[in-house]
Each structure stands twice: as C-alpha cells, then as structure tokens.
Amino acid sequence: MKLTKFSILAAISLAITKCGAVNVTISDDTSNGIKIDPALVSFSIELDRWPDWVGSLGRPNKYTQTVLKNVQDRTGFPSAFRVGGNSEDNAVYDPRFQYVNATFPPKTDIKPWPEASNISIGRDFYRLSGNLLAGTEFTWGVNLKYRNVTIAVEEAKAIMATFKTLHHVSLSMIEIGNEPDFYYTSAQAYADDWLEMANAVSEAVHLVKGKKPTLQGAAFAGTSITMRNLLSTGYATNGSGELLSTLSQHRYQGSFCQGSGGLIADLMNKNHIRGNLSNYKPDIVATNNAGLTYVMGETNSYACHGAPGLSNTAGAAIWGVDYVLQAAKINMTRCYFHNGIGYKYNFFQPIAGVGDDGVNKSSVPHIMPLYHVLLIVGEAIGNSGKSTLQELSIDETNVSGYGIYEHGKLERIVLINSNLYLNTDSQRPVVTVSLQNLPTKARIQAKRFTTPSADATHGLTWGGQSFETSSGLPSGRVVTETVSASNITISASEVILLSIH
Numbered sequence: 438m439k440l441t442k443f444s445i446l447a448a449i450s451l452a453i454t455k456c457g458a459v460n461v462t463i464s465d466d467t468s469n470g471i472k473i474d475p476a477l478v479s480f481s482i483e484l485d486r487w488p489d490w491v492g493s494l495g496r497p498n499k500y501t502q503t504v505l506k507n508v509q510d511r512t513g514f515p516s517a518f519r520v521g522g523n524s525e526d527n528a529v530y531d532p533r534f535q536y537v538n539a540t541f542p543p544k545t546d547i548k549p550w551p552e553a554s555n556i557s558i559g560r561d562f563y564r565l566s567g568n569l570l571a572g573t574e575f576t577w578g579v580n581l582k583y584r585n586v587t588i589a590v591e592e593a594k595a596i597m598a599t600f601k602t603l604h605h606v607s608l609s610m611i612e613i614g615n616e617p618d619f620y621y622t623s624a625q626a627y628a629d630d631w632l633e634m635a636n637a638v639s640e641a642v643h644l645v646k647g648k649k650p651t652l653q654g655a656a657f658a659g660t661s662i663t664m665r666n667l668l669s670t671g672y673a674t675n676g677s678g679e680l681l682s683t684l685s686q687h688r689y690q691g692s693f694c695q696g697s698g699g700l701i702a703d704l705m706n707k708n709h710i711r712g713n714l715s716n717y718k719p720d721i722v723a724t725n726n727a728g729l730t731y732v733m734g735e736t737n738s739y740a741c742h743g744a745p746g747l748s749n750t751a752g753a754a755i756w757g758v759d760y761v762l763q764a765a766k767i768n769m770t771r772c773y774f775h776n777g778i779g780y781k782y783n784f785f786q787p788i789a790g791v792g793d794d795g796v797n798k799s800s801v802p803h804i805m806p807l808y809h810v811l812l813i814v815g816e817a818i819g820n821s822g823k824s825t826l827q828e829l830s831i832d833e834t835n836v837s838g839y840g841i842y843e844h845g846k847l848e849r850i851v852l853i854n855s856n857l858y859l860n861t862d863s864q865r866p867v868v869t870v871s872l873q874n875l876p877t878k879a880r881i882q883a884k885r886f887t888t889p890s891a892d893a894t895h896g897l898t899w900g901g902q903s904f905e906t907s908s909g910l911p912s913g914r915v916v917t918e919t920v921s922a923s924n925i926t927i928s929a930s931e932v933i934l935l936s937i938h
C-alpha cells in the first residue's frame with residue numbers, strides 16, 4: 438500500500454485512540470538493580486541564613502521539624518544536610534558573635550534574596566545543627582577560597598568541638614571549598630591547594646582514615662575539571678586525600694542567572710533529564726573505581742535560586758521525581774537539593790514573610806511544590822533500608838517509570854506522566870499504562886500526586902492529602918485506589934505510586 442501523508446497521520450492517530458494503552462513489561466531479572474540510599478533526596482542549605490532554617494538555641498524552628506518528620510516517617514531515616522554553598526567560601530569563624538553577622542549585597546530582580554558577601558560565624562552557629570531531627574547526618578562546608586589555612590582550621594575546630602557535644606545528630610563529612618573550579622583553572626592547582634588545606638585541617642582536628650567525619654571533595658560547579666582529571670593528580674591517594682569518602686559535583690538543569698526562565702515542558706522533558714545527567718556517567722564510574730561515593734552535592738531546577746513560574750510550580754515537582762530516580766539509576770548516591778531563604782526552587786520556606794516567587798510575602802512558613810519530591814520518592818524508597826531500583830523501559834516520550842525492589846521482589850512502581858497540562862488548556866490528556874508480566878494474583882494499590890496543572894503553585898495533593906497547611910502536618914485522609922494492572926490511568930502532569938501486594 439502506498440501511504441500518503443494523510444494516511445500516515447490517520448494511521449498514527451488510530452493507533453493512539455484504538456490501542457492507547459502503553460505496555461510496560463516488568464523484567465523478571467532483578468539482579469542488576471542499583472541500591473538506593475534512603476537519603477537519596479537530601480538538603481543543601483545556603484550557609485548564610487542557617488539560623489532561619491533551624492531556629493535558635495532552645496527554640497527550634499517547629500515548622501522545619503514538622504515537615505522533615507513527614508519525610509522521616511516515610512523512609513525511616515531523616516534527610517541528610519549539607520550546609521555550604523557560595524557563602525561557605527565567604528565565611529570566617531568569629532566567636533565574638535553568638536550566631537552570625539553577615540553583610541548582604543543589594544537585592545536584584547534575579548536574586549531578591551542574594552547570598553551574603555561576608556559572614557562571621559558565631560560561637561553557637563554550628564550548635565544549631567542539634568535543632569534538627571535525631572539521627573540527622575551533616576556535611577559542613579569550610580572556606581577554601583580565602584586560601585588561608587588559619588581560617589579553615591578555626592572553622593573545622595569549631596565544627597568538631599560542637600559535634601563532640603551533640604549526641605543525637607552527627608557530623609558525616611567536612612567539605613573544603615565550594616565550586617572551586619570557579620577559582621582554579623586546573624585540576625593540579627586545585628589539588629595542590631586543597632591538599633595543603635586538608636592536611637592542616639585533618640591534623641588540627643585529628644581526622645582518622647575510615648572514620649567519620651570523612652572529607653567530601655571536588656564540589657565542582659561544572660565539568661571543565663572532570664573527576665578523571667582530578668583523580669589522575671593523585672588527589673585521593675596523597676596525604677589527607679585518603680580521608681576522602683565522597684566526591685561531589687553540582688548541576689542545575691537550567692539557569693536563571695541572566696534572568697531568562699524556561700518552559701515547564703522543557704524542564705519535565707524525559708530526554709532533557711537524561712541528557713542533563715548522562716554526561717556525568719564517566720565521572721561517576723571514575724569516582725566509584727577510586728573506591729569513593731559520588732553525589733550531586735548541590736542541585737535543583739534552575740541556577741541562581743530558581744526561575745519564577747518554573748521552579749516553584751507543580752511541573753518542577755514532576756521533574757524532580759524523574760530527575761532523582763534517574764540520578765539514582767546512574768549511581769549518584771544522593772542529590773542534595775539547594776535551598777535558601779526566598780529561593781524559588783525551595784522545598785519549603787521555613788520562616789514567615791517570604792513568598793514563593795521570592796518577592797511576594799507570605800504570612801506563614803510554607804511548603805513549595807518541590808517538597809512533594811521528598812514525600813513521593815521517600816515513600817517509593819520505603820523504610821527497609823534495602824531497596825534497589827531499576828528503570829522500566831517505556832517507549833513513550835512523556836512517560837517514565839521505575840521499579841523498586843526489596844529482597845529481589847518488586848514492591849513498588851513509580852509512573853510519571855510528564856506531558857504538559859497548563860491551566861489554560863481545555864483538555865487534559867490521560868495516558869493508560871498496562872503492566873505486563875506481573876504475577877497474576879498481584880493486588881495493586883495506587884497513590885496519586887495530583888496537580889491542578891503543571892503551572893499551578895498551590896492545590897497539590899499527595900494521596901488525597903494536602904501538605905499546604907500552616908502546621909506542616911497533612912490535612913485530610915490518605916486516599917488510595919485499587920487499580921487493575923492492565924488499566925492504570927495517569928493524567929498529564931501527574932505521578933502515581935503503585936504498591937504491589
């Protein structure tokens with residue numbers, strides 16, 4: 438038959454309307470799953486406004502504690518915290534102050550809440566770590582950029598002395614320098630200075646190989662110095678380089694640094710997510726081959742604190758779910774999402790007076806859409822501490838899926854429909870997924886992440902519950918559905934979590 442342009446189009450549309458279900462075959466082979474860290478979705482906090490996140494001595498930030506507890510209830514573990522960022526490299530320890538004294542540059546349209554340009558870390562600053570949930574693991578950043586050993590050593594001493602007295606939280610790692618590839622042009626120059634600094638720090642605070650705290654290295658902003666370049670300098674085997682347990686890179690999928698945002702459809706796009714992450718594969722392999730853990734030490738949607746109307750939308754949460762699971766698949770052990778006061782890509786705003794777009798005021802602390810990534814992915818990982826992950830092969834532009842296994846058995850499936858549905862669209866497309874090869878007697882319970890639209894900033898629910906409450910506790914009952922393996926419907930811009938019994 439000779440196909441005309443018209444008949445091809447007709448044939449395609451027939452295929453979509455007639456046998457619309459997307460078949461997804463569940464592999465029997467569970468041997469090549471990747472182990473998932475319960476703290477896969479973790480926090481990177483810009484250091485300058487740390488007290489706003491955690492409160493003061495004896496007066497912890499209750500809202501922060503509540504929304505973190507919601508996450509711990511799902512994974513059995515508290516999220517991990519890295520405190521650092523740009524302000525890590527502008528800070529000095531100064532015990533004349535109690536908490537902090539900082540100088541901030543003027544606000545701009547791009548950064549209504551700029552990072553401090555000069556920070557004095559006071560005597561009780563690090564102690565506020567104890568205001569987070571019991572069991573929280575910390576990575577604290579110290580200053581490399583000033584290239585002053587005294588400054589780095591004083592910070593490290595204060596951190597170590599503080600954590601010796603805090604018994605319910607722990608110091609997991611020390612990171613010396615944030616995005617040093619901005620101020621070193623070669624791997625060798627960085628490695629030489631870093632080693633000099635790390636040698637002094639480790640000697641002053643008596644770090645011991647194989648014991649916590651270990652060191653987290655690199656923290657590079659880009660890929661101009663690769664992990665392969667870095668490791669080839671002898672960085673991880675020379676002197677205190679042996680104290681490294683982890684190498685970190687930073688990645689934002691886009692940038693708001695010039696003030697131009699992006700399209701939600703481009704952010705959520707399945708190929709873009711894979712394209713943005715797969716570049717790191719050789720670095721991850723090189724890091725693992727050196728016996729080290731690889732993490733995305735700072736990440737989020739758009740650099741320079743997020744783009745309004747993009748980073749603070751439901752679409753960003755849908756992006757986040759696919760992004761972290763894809764990262765886990767390629768053995769990025771953790772993704773530390775960067776958060777600061779007033780940033781547009783935050784999980785939540787921990788204090789009153791800060792709006793979602795960084796400008797408009799809100800009278801209460803509140804979650805932002807991205808918070809749901811902690812809940813959804815936390816629940817998907819579960820609390821066994823033994824989950825493994827496999828991506829499901831789905832031949833559909835806008836549908837991604839992952840299987841989560843425990844003890845070699847499929848327990849849960851995450852399905853993501855990243856097709857764009859905007860508030861102004863009249864029709865909301867639905868995709869039907871048919872799971873092939875499940876045990877015939879399998880019972881499937883579903884929990885839905887519903888969004889009014891991908892551009893919505895409020896009105897999101899997870900399993901029927903809203904977390905957009907003034908206490909941070911969910912409102913409403915948990916709603917689950919019993920679904921049939923052959924007919925799982927997911928609306929455009931929606932995520933579903935299936936539990937297989």
Ligand SMILES: *[C@@H]1O[C@H](CO)[C@@H](O)[C@H](O)[C@H]1NC(C)=O
Pocket residue numbers: 456457458459460871873
């Ligand atoms: C999905 O699989 C079923 C049988 O398992 C088959 O009848 C159907 O044609 C398949 N659909 C597509 C779109 O491949």
Ligand SMILES: *[C@@H]1O[C@H](CO)[C@@H](O)[C@H](O)[C@H]1NC(C)=O
Pocket residue numbers: 538539540541
């Ligand atoms: C604290 O920082 C402010 C700038 O934000 C500065 O004016 C002030 O002098 C500092 N305080 C002290 C005691 O250094």
Ligand SMILES: *[C@@H]1O[C@H](CO)[C@@H](O)[C@H](O)[C@H]1NC(C)=O
Pocket residue numbers: 538540555556557
């Ligand atoms: C940074 O702040 C401290 C104390 O607040 C002050 O002594 C110092 O001069 C400031 N440094 C710069 C470079 O502004």
Ligand SMILES: *[C@@H]1O[C@H](CO)[C@@H](O)[C@H](O)[C@H]1NC(C)=O
Pocket residue numbers: 529585586587588
């Ligand atoms: C390093 O920092 C210390 C403490 O702030 C200061 O006293 C010293 O002058 C600095 N050294 C250099 C070379 O700048």
Ligand SMILES: *[C@@H]1O[C@H](CO)[C@@H](O)[C@H](O)[C@H]1NC(C)=O
Pocket residue numbers: 629632633670671672675676
């Ligand atoms: C080890 O590091 C020091 C700097 O601390 C450097 O001078 C030396 O060349 C390094 N040695 C090797 C074998 O990389």
Ligand SMILES: *[C@@H]1O[C@H](CO)[C@@H](O)[C@H](O)[C@H]1NC(C)=O
Pocket residue numbers: 690691699703704705708709710711712713
């Ligand atoms: C990364 O994602 C952005 C959009 O979010 C896209 O423009 C860019 O092409 C992606 N990069 C790759 C290498 O896929």
Ligand SMILES: *[C@@H]1O[C@H](CO)[C@@H](O)[C@H](O)[C@H]1NC(C)=O
Pocket residue numbers: 471725729730731768770
């Ligand atoms: C993933 O990274 C860990 C170190 O964090 C390593 O032990 C493990 O072998 C890596 N897994 C794969 C499949 O490379």
Ligand SMILES: *[C@@H]1O[C@H](CO)[C@@H](O)[C@H](O)[C@H]1NC(C)=O
Pocket residue numbers: 793794797
């Ligand atoms: C912020 O306030 C301005 C002016 O009231 C309004 O036009 C804009 O829509 C608000 N933005 C958000 C995200 O609420």
Ligand SMILES: *[C@@H]1O[C@H](CO)[C@@H](O)[C@H](O)[C@H]1NC(C)=O
Pocket residue numbers: 702834835855856857
């Ligand atoms: C995938 O989503 C994009 C917009 O996000 C849409 O333009 C496209 O038609 C969708 N593709 C399919 C096959 O549904």
Ligand SMILES: *[C@@H]1O[C@H](CO)[C@@H](O)[C@H](O)[C@H]1NC(C)=O
Pocket residue numbers: 924925926
């Ligand atoms: C598939 O599920 C949807 C809603 O979940 C329902 O409306 C529809 O009737 C079901 N279709 C079949 C063929 O069972």
